[in-house]
Amino acid sequence: MSRIAFIGLGNMGGPMAANLLKAGHSLRVFDLAPALVAGAVVAGAHAAIDAADAVVDAEVVISMLPASRHVEGLYLGDAGLLAQMPAGALVIDCSTIAPACAQKVAAAATARGLQMIDAPVSGGTAGAAAGTLTFIVGGEASALERARPLLQAMGKNIFHVGASGAGQVAKLCNNMALGVIMAATGEALALGSAHGLDPKVLSQMMAVSTSRSWATEVCNPWPGVLENAPASRGYSGGFGNDLMLKDLGLAAEAAMSTGASIPLGELARNLYAMNSRAGHGGLDFSSVVKLVAKDL
Amino acid sequence: MSRIAFIGLGNMGGPMAANLLKAGHSLRVFDLAPALVAGAVVAGAHAAIDAADAVVDAEVVISMLPASRHVEGLYLGDAGLLAQMPAGALVIDCSTIAPACAQKVAAAATARGLQMIDAPVSGGTAGAAAGTLTFIVGGEASALERARPLLQAMGKNIFHVGASGAGQVAKLCNNMALGVIMAATGEALALGSAHGLDPKVLSQMMAVSTSRSWATEVCNPWPGVLENAPASRGYSGGFGNDLMLKDLGLAAEAAMSTGASIPLGELARNLYAMNSRAGHGGLDFSSVVKLVAKDL
Amino acid sequence: MSRIAFIGLGNMGGPMAANLLKAGHSLRVFDLAPALVAGAVVAGAHAAIDAADAVVDAEVVISMLPASRHVEGLYLGDAGLLAQMPAGALVIDCSTIAPACAQKVAAAATARGLQMIDAPVSGGTAGAAAGTLTFIVGGEASALERARPLLQAMGKNIFHVGASGAGQVAKLCNNMALGVIMAATGEALALGSAHGLDPKVLSQMMAVSTSRSWATEVCNPWPGVLENAPASRGYSGGFGNDLMLKDLGLAAEAAMSTGASIPLGELARNLYAMNSRAGHGGLDFSSVVKLVAKDL
Amino acid sequence: MSRIAFIGLGNMGGPMAANLLKAGHSLRVFDLAPALVAGAVVAGAHAAIDAADAVVDAEVVISMLPASRHVEGLYLGDAGLLAQMPAGALVIDCSTIAPACAQKVAAAATARGLQMIDAPVSGGTAGAAAGTLTFIVGGEASALERARPLLQAMGKNIFHVGASGAGQVAKLCNNMALGVIMAATGEALALGSAHGLDPKVLSQMMAVSTSRSWATEVCNPWPGVLENAPASRGYSGGFGNDLMLKDLGLAAEAAMSTGASIPLGELARNLYAMNSRAGHGGLDFSSVVKLVAKDL
Incomplete structure (x- = not known):
């Protein structure tokens, strides 16, 4: 011990x-x-x-x-x-x-x-x-x-x-991909909803298809799809929008320090920044779906 | 029968x-x-x-x-x-x-x-x-x-x-999210690689973390990570870049027809279009990683 | 006659x-x-x-x-x-x-x-x-x-x-570039403002520099910079956000019909769509700056 | 003296x-x-x-x-x-x-x-x-x-x-807007060209219309449109792609330091980064048009 x-x-x-x-x-x-x-x-x-x-x-x-x-x-x-x-x-x-x-x-x-x-x-x-x-x-x-x-x-x-620092790089890679995946999942559910589909049924299909992810199965961004997800309790709890914004900022800095390009990662960073400006910085990061979904 | x-x-x-x-x-x-x-x-x-x-x-x-x-x-x-x-x-x-x-x-x-x-x-x-x-x-x-x-x-x-057409809408929602997820996974692996990480180890970590997806686990875009993925056989076979480009175009049209916004989906569409212009239209769509990774 | x-x-x-x-x-x-x-x-x-x-x-x-x-x-x-x-x-x-x-x-x-x-x-x-x-x-x-x-x-x-239709294509090219230029000018003024610069002085500098455009000189998106611009009268009058959204949609369709890629044009389309969703569809399209500027 | x-x-x-x-x-x-x-x-x-x-x-x-x-x-x-x-x-x-x-x-x-x-x-x-x-x-x-x-x-x-530093902020605002405007102008000319329009005639129209800019009138990105522009001499001379990339990186850092969002600016940064990866880092920044134009 x-x-x-x-x-x-x-x-x-x-x-x-x-x-x-x-x-x-x-x-x-x-x-x-x-x-x-x-x-x-x-x-x-x-x-x-x-x-x-x-x-x-x-x-x-x-x-x-x-x-x-x-x-x-x-x-x-x-x-x-x-x-x-x-x-x-x-x-x-x-x-x-x-x-x-x-x-x-x-x-x-x-x-x-x-x-x-x-x-x-x-x-x-x-x-x-x-x-x-x-x-x-x-x-x-x-x-x-x-x-x-x-x-x-x-x-x-x-x-x-x-070596030293690699754990942080890998964490940023994971969170950058996660930030994009969450926002893209929100776009997909909003697109389906705008065409009259039920986001719950759509999520169930996606969860066993090629677009499956933690964002469809565990932390689904649409209210009511998963009972225990932050989206179903007013986007409270979970991983805050502004924490995701911070991590995407670190990812962008890491990309710039090596001349790498992360076009989707940087667009996602801006989406979380706009969500923060709309007053949702303290909500779970899945609230980024509010930018693209009517009436959420 | x-x-x-x-x-x-x-x-x-x-x-x-x-x-x-x-x-x-x-x-x-x-x-x-x-x-x-x-x-x-x-x-x-x-x-x-x-x-x-x-x-x-x-x-x-x-x-x-x-x-x-x-x-x-x-x-x-x-x-x-x-x-x-x-x-x-x-x-x-x-x-x-x-x-x-x-x-x-x-x-x-x-x-x-x-x-x-x-x-x-x-x-x-x-x-x-x-x-x-x-x-x-x-x-x-x-x-x-x-x-x-x-x-x-x-x-x-x-x-x-x-109702009629809903199957197509849902398919487009799935494929749009998939197209974004694949390209974002490529960005994450390229970012890690640019910092000296091994994309294989990074992929193994992501596959059990919050950024896990079909793109990390089944059709990993980095050559050599998964033996049976198209990336490990010169991006041959699989789902062609230009088919993904077509589906993202259908998703964009579906979004425009309802006034929906899919910023990540449309950026991804353009990435696949640029990959096509670079001569990779017939390769598996995971070859989109070539746009952001050095020496691939 | x-x-x-x-x-x-x-x-x-x-x-x-x-x-x-x-x-x-x-x-x-x-x-x-x-x-x-x-x-x-x-x-x-x-x-x-x-x-x-x-x-x-x-x-x-x-x-x-x-x-x-x-x-x-x-x-x-x-x-x-x-x-x-x-x-x-x-x-x-x-x-x-x-x-x-x-x-x-x-x-x-x-x-x-x-x-x-x-x-x-x-x-x-x-x-x-x-x-x-x-x-x-x-x-x-x-x-x-x-x-x-x-x-x-x-x-x-x-x-x-x-030939027939070319007038429409050229108009769309102009309006697509204009839509991007307006939103980018808004980003620049908001970035300067966030660092304490006066958007009016910044606009005067830009108007005689390499980023000069109709958006800085005639229809400046920041309230108070140009007395006669829509931004200075609550974004009323002018060319409506939803008309720009329509034209960017036509440009996106034109791009897709030829396999062209317009990454900035399609991102701009989504920005105007988000501005519309925020309730600004009837305002002048320069109101897109509201997405990125605090307190506007 | x-x-x-x-x-x-x-x-x-x-x-x-x-x-x-x-x-x-x-x-x-x-x-x-x-x-x-x-x-x-x-x-x-x-x-x-x-x-x-x-x-x-x-x-x-x-x-x-x-x-x-x-x-x-x-x-x-x-x-x-x-x-x-x-x-x-x-x-x-x-x-x-x-x-x-x-x-x-x-x-x-x-x-x-x-x-x-x-x-x-x-x-x-x-x-x-x-x-x-x-x-x-x-x-x-x-x-x-x-x-x-x-x-x-x-x-x-x-x-x-x-005050101190404001000159640098304003310069970055100008160059960020310029970087977006140049790439967007390239998209517009490529879109017109893909529909059979002559980029020279299209540029002449744009130069007296609402999308006019330094990028149409002085440093037109399409070869042959302006005799004295870098594009007409193999994109040599002018302001290098990698210098624009550096300035857009500084703009992104400036945005992140204040929580500002510059979605078009950061997408443009990634376009110049991809153009650099394609081997065009030493060419004039107007060569970014090569990403979206066939046969350039």
Whole structure:
């Protein structure tokens, strides 16, 4: 059993920490929101008074934060965690951030004799709660082997996709494709509906045909098609439109940094941006269908 | 067992007719290519000398033709089949055509006391051979019930999506979403590859994540990822780029006819058009990845 | 001076007819709206009781109608004008319609020994009133020469761009480019505004730089930049969003009919469709900027 | 007459420096390419042995460099020019770079008691040679007034569009709109050509109609339409495809930094990226028409 510092206890980090506790690990936790820390303590964690306090004696530091700047702020600089961590400790950053940022922090970790992997996840809050997340890992194989038992306590699939930053690139590739697929599925259902078809029947057909996807089967964007999808509860919960917008922005930056072209990915980015401007930034990203469907 | 006239014995129609013969039905067949007729005769069909000759005594007429103009040419007009068919016969048109054309032919059939369903398919040549096609049916329920035993001899799933023309609309919705999903998957794999990721590992991850689709799992557009995909044999076989281009054009026309907007669908149409202009019109539609991937 | 039948006295047709009267021609006019006929009578025209009555004794028939179906309805069929017109008369259709429709009517005219040109216009209601329209003509040179004095009474520039239908194709090319340019200008002004720039100063710079266009100089989409532009009066007047949407749809159909690709043109079509769905279909088409600009 | 240090003597900087010399100013010049320095010396400049040597005694430093990293490298850091310049000197950076980079260098200049304006240009190499450039200026009014006589020696129009960085934002807005307009004009001409129209006649019509632009009148993308346009000499000379690609990338980053959406701008970026991948990166950006036109 490992001594783990866990930083970031939000919608994703909270249930991930709970699964580590269930597996018998010892956790010192920190979050800027005291209520989230208190929740983890109830589940068996020790409360740290700040991030530096959390890493005292830690063998492993796990972080789950919103964006690149939070990750850089946590680890880098004279007061950053890399300067506070015990020698030989392992960093597992599960945040979805810019690949270049992941590489920068990993290089700083290496310079201090620490190991680090980027391990962004797929599976959403439901996967975090059920312990069925997919981890998409970039970094050295030896670091991944140290992390593996902990990742297995929180998830089901682990993919080692390359060196530092590769986990973030792969996550962006997945989310870019997802963002396009969701919006395209919305276009298809709206087109069918405009011709008098029932989006539920159309979705059932698509779900067993060549256009099948997570967007038809799990998170269908049309209200009433799937009872448990965000679309059927006013697009609440789920993965926010503005989070998808952020990920598509990271994908666009990644494309531009290599001269790649992602015409559908960038058009999708603009669709989510227009949906955000229409006041739907806080809704589930499947609400992008509102741009093209009458009366939704 | 039914007396069936089967018109159109190409890559799809040929194996579909073969499956009807295997199920014990009696077929009179016609195709403009004598070699295709000869092939069906070997499998047990009777050769008709022309389409009109094929429908003599037919209880059911099944057609599988390339485009709207062929379907209109076959059925309408003074010399068309609707004027030649026995009273009470049933028409099953499995071609993928414009919804308005399907409605026009069905209305003409009704005016002559005949029944007609539009029943375009999903599943490709592999599904046609294996008898696992999905039929997407528009028309009256009673007509579908008459057709059901025949459809079951050729396929696995049958979806009744609405009145005449609805099968075509649903097929276009599926293919439009598929066209976008394929091109977006290509963008994601090219983006990962440009950052040094292995498209095979990336595809394996995506196949169990939220961007999973037929395009990652069955017809992966990157050469070498899936041994049996067209991409791994020079993009030969499969569903041609120019057929996808045709279907996206039909989807665009369907969108314009109702004032719907399909921004991703129409951008995808243009990507397939540019791929066609680059000389890849006859390749599998997954070759659209060539537009965005270096050295493919 | 010619004996002219003028059909269609709306925002464009009304002032065009007035300019012909001013030039001394004799006009018999018809419109479905009696008030519009009455207005032309005040200006010196003779009221016809229907379209057929208008063409009695006419040397030239001029029409200015909303869409393809109106033009076909007016001229074709047993009761159509082509069957009523005096032998040798000339048809000048100034409507913006599908090129295929223009060719169909012209072929029918030729079959009856009549001449016809398609002569859609550029210049808007202001150009119609001022007699400064641009005529974009398709048809035989000899027919254009007969029409030229009349076109010169209504406009300033006359371009002979090809055979029957070519005028319509060229008009669509112009309007497609215009639709893209307007929306792109809106994006540029919104981008500048989001960074704190004054859209008026930005527009003044652009108007003398490489991105200059009619959209920056005459019909600027940002309120307050140009006093006389629709944007400065709540996007009222001008060329309606849904008319641009119609023209972009015709351009898309023209592209699909030849396998051409117009990726920007079709994306623009979808932007105008989304603007229409947002309730702005009746506003000037420059209101498309609302999709991308905060607080407009 | 001013003592000026001029850094960067390429296709743009060279003729700009020559115009300053013609106006009687004293120039110390530097470029990494000795041949370019030699050329300026012939025109009357003094050769500096490096950038630091150029700014000795300078009242004004003018730079014209390829990209953000060159500008940061020149001015910032302990060995950067800001640390070498005489007190009170004025910096005029005419490069097209990221707005954030311009703001960063200007802030560093202010911190050292220097003034700086960003003054990117429009007008191309022809405008640089003729002294008819447009300067798009961001920075304090007092700094612009000091710069004005020098800008007037090199150009015709001067626009003060806002504070530091605003010149860069406005330049990007112009170039983004231009990039879209050029590609859309290419689509229109290709669409007309596919229908049998002569692109030259079509261009003449468009040039006096609502779709008129610099792309129809000055830099027409179709070979043979304008004798002096790059398209008529194999797309050589002019503004390179990859420079437009770079500017559209900066525009996309600027949009993402404020949550703005520029759907046409980002689609255009991808079109230029695809044109670059097709091997046309070094051609004039009007070669983007090759993506959509048969046989060009």
